[in-house]
Amino acid sequence: MSPINYYNTFSYFVAAVGFAITISVFRKRRDHKLPPGPSGLPFIGNVHQLDTAKDRKGDIMYCRILGQDVIVLISEKVAQDLLNQWSSNYSDRIEMPALTDPYGLTYNTALLGHSDSWRFHRRIFHQTLRSNVAVAYRPMQLVKTAELVENIAKSPEAWWDHTRRFSAGVILSAMYDHELSGTTEDDGVLKTVATALQLLTRLFTPETAMLITMFPIVKSIPTWLPGGWLNVVHCKNVIGEMYHGPFNMLEARLDAGEANQCVASDALTRFRNTDKIDNLDDVVRGVCGTAYAAGEETTGATVIIFMLAMTLYPEVQARAQAEIDEVVGTDRLPDFEDRTSLPYLEAVYCETLRWRPVAPTGIQHATTDADVYNGYYIPKGALVISNIWAMSQNPDKYPSPSSFDPSRFLDADGSLVGNEPEYAFGFGRRICPGRHLANGSVWSAMARILSVFQIEKAKDAAGNVIYPDPEWTLGLTTFPKPFPCKITQRRVDVPK
Ligand code: HEM
Numbered sequence: 001m002s003p004i005n006y007y008n009t010f011s012y013f014v015a016a017v018g019f020a021i022t023i024s025v026f027r028k029r030r031d032h033k034l035p036p037g038p039s040g041l042p043f044i045g046n047v048h049q050l051d052t053a054k055d056r057k058g059d060i061m062y063c064r065i066l067g068q069d070v071i072v073l074i075s076e077k078v079a080q081d082l083l084n085q086w087s088s089n090y091s092d093r094i095e096m097p098a099l100t101d102p103y104g105l106t107y108n109t110a111l112l113g114h115s116d117s118w119r120f121h122r123r124i125f126h127q128t129l130r131s132n133v134a135v136a137y138r139p140m141q142l143v144k145t146a147e148l149v150e151n152i153a154k155s156p157e158a159w160w161d162h163t164r165r166f167s168a169g170v171i172l173s174a175m176y177d178h179e180l181s182g183t184t185e186d187d188g189v190l191k192t193v194a195t196a197l198q199l200l201t202r203l204f205t206p207e208t209a210m211l212i213t214m215f216p217i218v219k220s221i222p223t224w225l226p227g228g229w230l231n232v233v234h235c236k237n238v239i240g241e242m243y244h245g246p247f248n249m250l251e252a253r254l255d256a257g258e259a260n261q262c263v264a265s266d267a268l269t270r271f272r273n274t275d276k277i278d279n280l281d282d283v284v285r286g287v288c289g290t291a292y293a294a295g296e297e298t299t300g301a302t303v304i305i306f307m308l309a310m311t312l313y314p315e316v317q318a319r320a321q322a323e324i325d326e327v328v329g330t331d332r333l334p335d336f337e338d339r340t341s342l343p344y345l346e347a348v349y350c351e352t353l354r355w356r357p358v359a360p361t362g363i364q365h366a367t368t369d370a371d372v373y374n375g376y377y378i379p380k381g382a383l384v385i386s387n388i389w390a391m392s393q394n395p396d397k398y399p400s401p402s403s404f405d406p407s408r409f410l411d412a413d414g415s416l417v418g419n420e421p422e423y424a425f426g427f428g429r430r431i432c433p434g435r436h437l438a439n440g441s442v443w444s445a446m447a448r449i450l451s452v453f454q455i456e457k458a459k460d461a462a463g464n465v466i467y468p469d470p471e472w473t474l475g476l477t478t479f480p481k482p483f484p485c486k487i488t489q490r491r492v493d494v495p496k
Pocket residue numbers: 109110111122290291292294295296298299302358359362363364365423424425426427428429430431432433434435437438439442
């Protein structure tokens with residue numbers, strides 16, 4: 001049993017239901033009568049497979065919250081069957097006009113339904129960030145990881161902030177060719193997008209959903225009063241700036257011929273004179289703004305979870321460092337050319353995604369039509385939650401799932417067995433379009449941090465070892481808040 005603040009499957013089930021409540025509260029109010037199952041087929045709600053925590057018999061569960069049908073997918077197999085194989089029926093999102101329209105979220109890819117507008121967004125993501133195109137950003141990612149290493153070497157106690165700055169730097173560079181300057185406070189673009197992201201994180205909680213729905217007056221609270229952050233005009237401005245500010249700056253630089261390759265410039269060049277995408281500028285604003293909101297925190301969070309694992313599991317750290325030292329040596333930093341020769345590090349990457357998935361309940365899908373699965377009836381308009389947490393902690397697939405053990409991804413010869421936890425990036429047509437970019441960012445950060453630094457448990461003033469027991473953020477993503485650890489350089493000189 002892991003000594004860290006360990007939350008079990010049940011608490012994630014509760015979180016999933018919390019998000020279902022958020023969605024069901026925000027969703028469009030429509031007369032939502034339970035459709036009768038076709039004759040002879042039991043309605044899935046009749047099945048008593050609700051328990052995910054105590055016994056793991058349930059692969060799928062049903063409940064009805066505030067009039068909304070909710071299906072929770074607990075097994076990876078069922079999620080693959082429904083969300084991957086029948087993705088045309090399982091790729092919608094629930095409409096939430098109480099949130100999207102007033103708060104200026106109509107541009108957000110993740111909230112768009114299974115519509116033409118969403119397809120335009122995905123087309124741009126596919127053209128600019130699919131696996132063989134995302135490699136174009138690797139040189140930039142290596143520059144950013146070298147900066148991360150330099151920053152940690154200068155002020156190791158601020159490693160958590162350096163990590164967030166690294167993930168923000170990668171996304172802003174990839175989306176808008178924006179280079180961070182000075183501190184977060186000095187960089188206008190970073191300040192704008194970080195403020196909007198903070199606001200979005202606060203908005204997407206069950207409590208806020210309840211509050212806004214039960215007391216719509218909160219949307220008009222003056223900004224200077226307690227709760228004023230919910231003021232819609234204020235929120236719309238802050239969130240709108242995230243979509244428009246960096247994009248407008250890039251457009252000006254494109255006009256001046258000063259911008260390098262990035263997702264926005266690529267998309268504008270590729271689609272500007274075609275009729276393949278309507279309202280191109282708005283779609284590109286939406287894609288890049290959503291990428292920041294969906295990609296900065298998740299990428300940084302994954303590196304932070306890796307740091308926690310390295311603090312708690314020194315033997316894993318030592319084995320990964322021995323592998324890096326042997327393959328790469330000590331005169332230079334690892335780069336992507338080394339990747340296939342570092343299977344243990346690859347297994348550390350997989351285990352980091354699995355051990356504490358940063359998006360434990362993914363983003364909820366919705367059905368476009370009624371369906372029948374294994375003889376059970378699934379209604380049209382049902383909310384479908386992937387319980388990624390339960391999949392990652394399945395003891396049949398991962399013995400002792402709470403232990404951080406990369407060797408579960410290796411065979412007896414130390415070769416990768418090819419069972420990467422892809423579910424950490426979601427499913428079907430909605431699968432995370434930034435996963436290839438994220439993969440390169442997280443891997444290069446892990447490889448270079450391990451090559452240069454020793455991460456250990458910190459000690460208090462009396463010399464007692466501090467066992468990290470971090471507080472975890474709550475929301476669509478979850479990861480440790482800053483926790484104490486001791487970071488020292490393994491060698492006097494940091495290689496470039
Ligand atoms: C380790 C880092 C990341 C993790 C673990 C992660 C995970 C996820 C998950 C679980 C989903 C929900 C998929 C579903 O609905 O089934 C998602 C959606 C999404 N992610 Fe990521 N993500 C990461 C990084 C990124 C990055 C770097 C970007 C952008 C460059 C990004 C952009 C998006 C977008 C736009 C969506 C919504 C897709 C849609 O609704 O069609 N993510 N991500």
